[in-house]
Amino acid sequence: MVTLIDPQSVTKTPINRTAPFALVTLFAALAVASAAEVSVKIQPNSFPVGRGGQLSVTVTGGNFDSPPNPQAPDGVTIRSYGRNQSVQIINGRVNQSITQNFIISANEPGTYTIPSFEVVAGGKKTTTDPVSFTVTTAAAPPSLSTPPVAGNPSQGAGGTAAAADSFLKLEFPPRKRDYVYVGEMAPVRIKAYFPPGAKISLRSAPRPEGEGFTLHHLSKEPEQDFEVVNGTKYRTVSWFAGISTVKAGHYPIHIGLDATVMTPERSRTRRMRPPSLFGGSLFDDPFFDNFFDSAFTHLVPHDVTLTTNGDPLDIRSLPAGDRPKDFSGAVGNFSLGSYRLPADATIGEPRKIRVTIEGRGNFDRMSAPILEPAAHWKTYTAKTEFKPEDVTSFSGSKTFEFNAVPQRGGDQQVQLTFSYFDPSEGAYKSLSSPTIPLKVAGSAATPPPPTATQPAASAAAAQTPAVPSTESGKTGQTPVDLAPSRLTLGTDLPLLTAPGLLAVFWLLVGLGVLLIVAGFVIRAVRRRNADPQRVAARKSARAESAALTEADAAARNGDVIAFFNAARRAVQTRFAAAWHCPAESLTIAELRHRLPADSAALTLLRQADAIAYAPAQAGDAFDAERWQAILQRALVESGPGQVGPSPEALPVPAQ
């Protein structure tokens, strides 16, 4: 509940100075307030089909830890209707309460029970009691003679008086027509009038009562003022809202409001006031009423229910004859604002479209503009953002952002179209953006093959399934279907999904690298082996080795001639390899030029020549061991600077 503050008292009274003190007192009182208590009630607890009741969940002395969540029984609709807070100090007793309101309604007559539910408030869980309400058959439209003020009949004389001074008015803007169209929206002001000296607690927000219309965008903070009607001063509380008609016919526009009017016991206050010198009281001003009422007077609360008195409204259906195909229900006067179309597209790839519609009217009934050519595009539900330009959200701009997927390739001329009904002219109107050339890449989807739900489909067909058809005659209406399941298992190599195979892969990579390196190594070795110098060296080494083996064998056998022949070959081969010349060209004369005269090689070759020319003397005094040593020394002399001791220096064998 909202406790209304007297605007005059705020602006005129010196009591403002005491506000800090009052606040401190208030919070101190709140601090010592008792633990939170939860109560649930439905008001009224009997109402006809088409109307609603208000379910109020009230926490006294605390706050909701989490919003209450009553469960609706079958056939009943419950929707949240805001939260009220009330802080009252009556006779020094602080009473703070927070009420969560819900609107309940049902489509069928009967008695319904909202089961108990859990409310967490002030750190405490409380389970409410089940509450019942009755829905009666639809009520006849209220009589035109219904008085403008409907006081609560249960009130006594004071309550009746308070109710008689209170009433509710619904103000429409001036209009040229005496009829409206279904879906048309109008900004209205709902104004409640109360006695100027009363304290007012609102127990509900204004609510629609009756068929044929709905109430939108009710302003959250009502405006307070004073107004003189027929010479009587009233406190007024005003809300702004939009009223939208929902069905054709003649229906009165009724708005209801529940409030508690707290009036002072006037006999007591009057006795306390000083007499007037001029026949009237200096304190007749409502300010003084308010001051004294607040300070000294006992306030008596009276619950009242106010209802507007509306004449039946002629609500007409929208003409059906020339209704555009893309009309989605927008009624008002609109224009196309900014928009964004894609510069390129590819079949099957979503593109983002953004478009803004501006104007005045019923934005709630508005759907996104159509992207033409509609048959070539599939569009998805749009995200919307509405920016109101007035308190009733009657004028403003609504931006739609949606994904569109091209279904056909080739060149297209795309544009956005939007149709609405203009009630002032009574005709449909269409808006469209300029066409933009767009080239859609890719080829069109092929029709789908038989689905897996058809077992007769051949395995061959299942092996080559086509992409699903996304063709639809109406944009965004027909959902595309899945490509069919496959009927046979194919063969795959799950390389990346099987860790073992991945190891084999890396093994093969390693093997490949190894083989490449091996190829290079082999080639290098083969090249090296094919070098002529190396070939000659190997040949020389082999010949030398053979000659030395032969010389050893001859020495062991005492065959002097064979020994010296083999030794000559070995020495010539060695020196030929060292000096890079043919072995046959190395004669004693040649060696004399290169070696010292006492070299082992010359000694050996001279002896070999001697044996060759006088073989008869070959066996005389042949010291095999000495000549083998000379041979070894001769071989060593082939190296640079390797001329060894003279053969004479070698040990002479005993004769």
Add this chain to the structure above:
Amino acid sequence: MKRFLPTATLLLLPVAVVAFASDGPTPFEKGNKAFASDDYAGAVAAYHEQLETTGPNASLLFNLGNAHYRLGKYGPAILAYERALVLDPHAEDIRANLRLARRAATAFEDHSPPVWETPLFWLGFDEWLFVGLTCLMLLAVISLVHAFIGDRMPRAVVRLLVGASLALVLIAIIAVSTRRAELSRGIVITSDAKVRLSPFPSADVVATLPAGRAVHIGKKHGGYFRIKNGWIAATDARPVYRIEPE
């Protein structure tokens, strides 16, 4: 005749295995039958049985994705389709159904690599690996042959083969290194999956992810995977490239 016996045995062995295994419908066939009779939960169970028996297969994972899609489980459907695409990266039917599942889950993936990277996506990840491996082995063969009979090989042919193979190996290495993040790709399979600050159930929730959202899965700790902004329960997300029995 005797020398052909081992070869004939090797050729006939798969036939014998298939013949032996074809007693009664396979779990895959059972799954297809359940799918055809709108028993999508039964189809999912049968496909999982086949998965555990024979391992991952593109057709099997594709059908599994379809069954999940029909059940309205778009997260597991997207996961199955992505796994199927790993095995069969050029299958248009898999791509089409994956797009449908992403749209249904409102998990659009705006994957548009830079122009210069476009060729790297012409082949699948594993296809690049195969190309690289094949070219590497070709280089190995060329290297060995050239080592022995290099002098007799036409030099132009050798240069062409070596150049082409080296280029493909290089491109494959670039492709694999560029797309290596795919190996850690994962899919959220449950709705409103909670991302926690640390890998513990009591840790603060830092975000919730919708089903079908792609994440990069890191190391595993307990029952949680490390992702970019926190930790996600292993039951809420699955890696695409590591297919384990569920």
